[in-house]
Amino acid sequence: MSTYILMKILESAPSRYDLGIRLLTLGRLGKAYDRLTSLVKKGDRVLDLGSGTGALALRAAQKGAKVKGIDINPRMLETAQARVKAANLAQNIEFVEMGVVELDKEEAESFEVVMSGLCFSELTEDELRFTLKELRRILKPGGLLLIADEARPRTILKSLIISPLRMFLRIFVFILTQTTTRALKNLPEQVRTAGFDIVSSKLNRSETFLELVARKPGGREK
Amino acid sequence: MRFLGYAVANVFETLLRLLPFPCRTGLIKIGKPQKDSPVFLTCNYHLTVQRVKRALKGMDAYLLIANSRGINVWCAAAGGHLTNHEVISVLKTSGIEGLVGHRQVILPQLAATGVELKIIKEKTGWRIIWGPVYAKDIPVFMQNKMKAGRMEREVKFPFIQRLEVAISWAFSLSLLAGIIAAIFFPRVFVPLILFIWGLSLATFIFYPLYGSWLSSGKGSLTFSLLVWGVILLALVLYSHLSSGISWRFLIRWGIISFVFVFITTLDLKGGSPLLAGGFEELKVTIDEDKCRGAAFCETVCPRNCYDVNRKKHKAILPRAERCVLCGACIIQCPFDALYFKNPEGEVILPGTMRKYKQNLLGKRVMKTGNNR
Ligand SMILES: C[S@@+](CC[C@H](N)C(=O)[O-])C[C@H]1O[C@@H](n2cnc3c(N)ncnc32)[C@H](O)[C@@H]1O
Ligand code: SF4
Ligand code: SF4
Numbered sequence: 001m002s003t004y005i006l007m008k009i010l011e012s013a014p015s016r017y018d019l020g021i022r023l024l025t026l027g028r029l030g031k032a033y034d035r036l037t038s039l040v041k042k043g044d045r046v047l048d049l050g051s052g053t054g055a056l057a058l059r060a061a062q063k064g065a066k067v068k069g070i071d072i073n074p075r076m077l078e079t080a081q082a083r084v085k086a087a088n089l090a091q092n093i094e095f096v097e098m099g100v101v102e103l104d105k106e107e108a109e110s111f112e113v114v115m116s117g118l119c120f121s122e123l124t125e126d127e128l129r130f131t132l133k134e135l136r137r138i139l140k141p142g143g144l145l146l147i148a149d150e151a152r153p154r155t156i157l158k159s160l161i162i163s164p165l166r167m168f169l170r171i172f173v174f175i176l177t178q179t180t181t182r183a184l185k186n187l188p189e190q191v192r193t194a195g196f197d198i199v200s201s202k203l204n205r206s207e208t209f210l211e212l213v214a215r216k217p218g219g220r221e222k
Numbered sequence: 223m224r225f226l227g228y229a230v231a232n233v234f235e236t237l238l239r240l241l242p243f244p245c246r247t248g249l250i251k252i253g254k255p256q257k258d259s260p261v262f263l264t265c266n267y268h269l270t271v272q273r274v275k276r277a278l279k280g281m282d283a284y285l286l287i288a289n290s291r292g293i294n295v296w297c298a299a300a301g302g303h304l305t306n307h308e309v310i311s312v313l314k315t316s317g318i319e320g321l322v323g324h325r326q327v328i329l330p331q332l333a334a335t336g337v338e339l340k341i342i343k344e345k346t347g348w349r350i351i352w353g354p355v356y357a358k359d360i361p362v363f364m365q366n367k368m369k370a371g372r373m374e375r376e377v378k379f380p381f382i383q384r385l386e387v388a389i390s391w392a393f394s395l396s397l398l399a400g401i402i403a404a405i406f407f408p409r410v411f412v413p414l415i416l417f418i419w420g421l422s423l424a425t426f427i428f429y430p431l432y433g434s435w436l437s438s439g440k441g442s443l444t445f446s447l448l449v450w451g452v453i454l455l456a457l458v459l460y461s462h463l464s465s466g467i468s469w470r471f472l473i474r475w476g477i478i479s480f481v482f483v484f485i486t487t488l489d490l491k492g493g494s495p496l497l498a499g500g501f502e503e504l505k506v507t508i509d510e511d512k513c514r515g516a517a518f519c520e521t522v523c524p525r526n527c528y529d530v531n532r533k534k535h536k537a538i539l540p541r542a543e544r545c546v547l548c549g550a551c552i553i554q555c556p557f558d559a560l561y562f563k564n565p566e567g568e569v570i571l572p573g574t575m576r577k578y579k580q581n582l583l584g585k586r587v588m589k590t591g592n593n594r
Contacts, residue, residue, distance in 0.1 A: 098307075101311045124247040124315070126247065126311075126312070130315040
């Protein structure tokens with residue numbers, strides 16, 4: 001029975017996904033996505049990494065950008081596709097089943113913006129390093145990297161308070177959505193090491209959620 | 223000390239088997255590997271990694287840990303957590319390509335439900351070799367020049383593994399039921415826990431006695447009712463012998479045993495790797511015209527359902543009744559000669575299996591024209 005119930009939950013994952021994620025981030029996600037996508041301009045070519053149910057991709061397309069969303073989960077893509085159709089944005093968004101480390105076919109300097117919501121924390125350390133390098137290659141000079149993700153508190157005290165709380169939330173979210181994440185440590189440093197300039201980096205008060213805007217050097221300053 | 227850690231991990235993770243235990247992904251060196259050392263790949267379920275490392279002891283090899291979200295190989299592959307993407311990722315990002323001269327990677331055969339040999343070759347140039355189902359057979363596999371014999375390719379459900387499943391099941395269930403009982407019905411707490419453990423252990427230990435009966439398509443409902451009947455009889459007998467028939471006792475324990483017998487036995491098909499978890503109406507079907515006898519199906523089937531007629535170059539399914547609907551054969555057949563079909567003639571095509579694996583298996587059937 002337990003496996004049966006787990007299977008059911010797993011199968012309906014995409015529909016519960018949004019709920020689970022919203023619980024994990026306690027509602028701040030939507031606002032963060034709005035702030036980040038306000039930097040997208042009409043006509044921009046935008047890549048959305050780990051597009052999931054399409055929350056970021058839809059916002060960018062509504063601003064008139066040409067969006068490519070990639071994700072490794074075919075059921076997420078199925079849900080995203082349905083949402084795009086319902087919003088009448090099919091000409092502006094393309095979804096492809098592809099992992100973040102499979103961008104080798106993308107031309108160098110072909111995107112104005114790369115964005116990613118809650119996907120980097122699902123990557124392995126090796127993947128993250130590899131991906132940041134690739135992003136630097138495919139972004140145009142002056143292009144933007146927009147990230148919203150879970151962070152690990154840097155202050156020990158906050159860390160002590162947050163860990164058990166998060167453990168509990170995590171088990172709950174796992175049962176709901178069958179995903180686990182690993183909150184990011186030192187993401188801004190890693191992004192800088194990969195050759196980006198940090199434009200802005202914002203942690204919430206409990207230091208559990210990070211909003212990051214970075215730029216590939218060169219091009220026209222905005 | 224090492225062994226103690228291994229033992230503790232074994233006990234702990236057996237008890238909590240229903241939860242994932244992720245461990246670090248990436249590259250691990252075993253011994254002093256060289257440019258021509260073999261490369262193994264497995265999931266990042268902690269216990270599996272421990273077992274593979276143990277099996278590789280004394281060898282010089284590279285071990286790649288793919289990100290299966292802390293889930294074991296078979297469940298991850300069937301559920302879409304160990305797919306082409308995770309394998310491509312660890313091959314490309316772990317640095318292994320700079321360390322060895324060859325491009326051969328050994329995957330546990332059960333990963334064949336999720337990872338496509340053909341796509342990995344196309345996208346990365348790496349050739350997958352299907353290794354044995356159980357890590358402990360790796361040394362034999364290496365001695366046989368990387369060939370897994372029929373025995374090493376088959377999923378079994380031996381006593382120890384049945385015990386593990388029974389214990390993890392009883393533990394989770396008694397934790398849940400125990401808390402409820404302790405709060406609301408403290409008097410039944412002890413007998414209830416004993417009952418849950420006894421029932422779980424008996425169910426899984428006696429599995430060989432009724433397993434073939436269940437797999438012959440008999441409903442698990444009939445089985446559950448049978449088990450409940452036996453327990454009812456025992457209850458009547460007990461109450462007769464102890465203090466004379468007491469209706470309150472019988473009704474209370476009748477209801478309790480009913481609930482737990484059904485929770486435990488209805489899941490048998492999910493809990494046993496030897497039974498298809500529902501959807502028995504689906505049958506693997508061979509398209510004779512497309513089959514060219516490549517025998518990929520025979521290699522990956524964890525239930526040894528296939529034979530290949532080497533003269534006619536055609537696959538046959540002499541042991542189809544053992545099928546657990548894992549889909550590995552359908553996913554790996556290079557000529558799309560296999561598919562699932564139900565009695566109504568609806569099918570699940572290879573493309574669908576490759577994309578969604580076992581997720582929503584029953585809902586993915588579709589009607590076809592009369593070309594099949
Ligand atoms: C937490 S969801 C976020 C989805 C979406 N950005 C949102 O905010 O609603 C993360 C997504 O990343 C995807 N993902 C995880 N690892 C990935 C990888 N290596 N390559 C591409 N996508 C990945 C998952 O399938 C999942 O859909
Ligand atoms: S069914 Fe497919 S894999 Fe099996 S022998 Fe025929 S062609 Fe080969
Ligand atoms: S015949 Fe059945 S058990 Fe064997 S590989 Fe195919 S689906 Fe799996």
